[in-house]
Amino acid sequence: MTRATRLLTALPQPQRRRLMELAREVTFPEDTRIFEAGGRADRFWVIRSGAVSLDQRVDSLRRVTVAGLGSGDLLGWSWLFPPYEWDFGAVAFSPVRAYEFDAKAVLRLCEEDPALGLTLVRTVAEILAHRLEATRNKLLEQYGLPRRRGVL
Template sequence: MTKAIKLLTALPQMQRERLMELAKEVSFPEDTRIFEAGGTADRFWVIRSGAVHLDQQVTPLRRVTVASLGAGDLLGWSWLFPPYQWDFGAEAFSQVRAYEFEAPPVLALCVEDPLLGLSLVRTVCEVLAHRLEMTRGKLLEQYSLPRRGTL
């Protein structure tokens, strides 16, 4: 499996610096719901410390963790794609410190600086591809059938 893509370190330094001008430092106490599936996706975060679980509501009383994120990871990508709604929920598994970015100013910066926009979209797509690969691996591991010739 490939190594996780870290948004800020994947961007070229000059573009990272421009993006960081829009960052706001935030924190979430342990067990805080950061967002819910179906809610309006108008921002994203880069986790500085702590852990966040992405989850999916599978029954009215049960959520299943689909991914765990930590330092350097991108939290939230739905702000980039219509209909701009969260696909999963997110909860702070521990005290979390993060950089928060509001989507409208980031999108305006991407229009102003198309190279930054292209780099950002490519990096977010790499993050998504990595997470899809990780999810695929988990599913294959969990639901794999015994190989022929084994009991």
């Protein structure tokens, strides 16, 4: 499996600098629910340190962890796509430090700088493709099915 794309390091330095002007440093104590599936997706984070678990509710009592994120990872992509609601929940698995970005401000920046917007969207798409492939491989391992590289 290839190394995951990191949002901030994937952007060229001038674009990264412009995006980082919108960043706000935040912290989440261990066991803090950062967002819940179905909630309004109006921001995203880049994790600086710590670990976050993405989960999905399977019934009224149980949640299943679907992915783990760590330093450098993008947390939240639903802010890019209507209906702008979280598809998963997220909880701090350990104390977390992150850069937080307001979605509206980032989208305005993307409109002002279309090259930055295109690079950002392509990078998020690459991150999502990597996560989809990782999830697919986990399912194949869980059910003992043969892997087919490059086929989704």
